[in-house]
Amino acid sequence: MLFLQLLVDGLVSGCAMGVVAVTFTVIYTTTQVFHIGHGAIYTLGGYVVWYLTEQGAPFVLALPVAIAICAAAGALIQQQLYNRLMQRNATPLVLLIGSLGAALVLENTLAAVFSPNILNIVTSWGNQTISLAGVRLSLAQVALLVSGPVLFGGMVAWANYTALGKRTRAVAANEFLAEITRLEPRRVHVVVLAITSGVVAIPGALIALDHGMHPYTGTLVLLTATIAMISGGLGNLVGAFVAAVILSVVQTVSTIVMPGQWSIAATFGLFVVLMIFKPTGLFVRSTA
């Protein structure tokens, strides 16, 4: 029974992690920036909701505000930092260092303003639980289980069927060609950062609602998400989501046999083994 409960818990956090992995993959394949700040944006979503609910706003109102603020923050980072660096033909290394700088400023501003301690979002419904076949789920977890696949499906549909999504994939496939055919890659990059940052606010807020947050969770989440991106076969959105769910389940279920503080070691060990034996990832398909 413990196993079943942990399995479901793993699926729940896997849904959140999957959304982070998928959005990170979209950013990485489109802009070629290893956007370390994405983890901090995820955390920012939770903090905005926490602040607004503390002021008395209901969760359902706070969440859209958090989405908007995260989208604005993501777009700002792209426009004011990455685009400026790219205009100066910065090397990937310079972009990476700039990205790390943005993550540091954002995470530590949260720590300085809201304290580095764990904060919990208090709502009347978030901790209510339902039982299904002996497995207890909080309503926050149910929301995660539903929103994860929906957001993931939405991202895939967006990339494949909307004009903007197709334009994004065109920019990702060949930035030079996109530039001369007036697809305006720089503007597409800003829009992509805005959309993905807004989307990642949702799992950020829901996970915080379920079991609290602290300012530095983002880096660990980012590590798992990037491991999922690589394990899923770089650029493959389905692969990234599935790998993120598998990794989260392994991380959660592994607590049966070893203490929780080592679960990151288990994930990382799996990743290293995978890199040695199958460096291209689990699900290789040439669809970017």
Next chain:
Amino acid sequence: MNYLLSYLIIAEIYALAAMSTNLLIGVTGIFSIAQGAIFGIGAYIVALSTLSDTLPFPLAMLLAMLLCSLVNVAMALPSLRISGDYFVVTSLGMQFVLTAAFTNLPGITGGASGLAGVPPPVLFGVELDDSQSFIPLATLALFAGMACYWVVMRSPFGLLINAIREDELAVSAAGKNVLMTKVGVAALSGVYVGVAGGLYSTFLSFIDPSSCDISASFLLLTMFVVGGARTLAGCLIGPALLMALPQALAVMPIPSSAAGPLRQIIYGALLITFMLFRPQGIAGQKL
């Protein structure tokens, strides 16, 4: 006087670590976020082996150099085979795993409270137990490190790693083994940061996980960025400036709980500002 001396010693120790970071990031273009953790391995190895009296200080330092080098190689081998960005993920993972190890093995590492009472280094029967007697050792280590760095940069190996940064494809087309060269750099970089870590824990006679967690990695990275890529002057300027920062912050009226995050905000702002306006750092070359 003593205060100034200990500032100098710490800056010298971090200058060795900055050379390590520079070899990886500045010279070769391998971005690592695990420098703090590797520094920690050096610090803990020397602390543990001198605390338990199993090894004398010089041998403990050798062991630290060897182990740090090995861990760097173990990280580089699987990930660099594939792509540079994979090393970011591998090193970030390594940083988290090692921080977990430093924190959660109280029987060995002392857990979160760390190891206190690390004995001072003993060389030729002399105990280097205060700043006045320690500074010759730190200075000697720094000069030896600088000389070695200078020689390596001008050796065929140094030219090769510079060439790899400029054009990896051309180098491998010329029949050179790019992967093994990069692994060699990782090994050398591990030696530098291992020495720095070992000196750090014996000078302070104390080591705990907070000196080698991810924020330590960020600090080492910021030192490298501020000082500048590839030059020895950069390796000295970065640590000298950033080690003065906590002192400068201490005189300002900031609540102590906000001091840690504020320092990190300054590091982040420095990284962004330098990348935007002066990616080569104060005294470095083009990054």
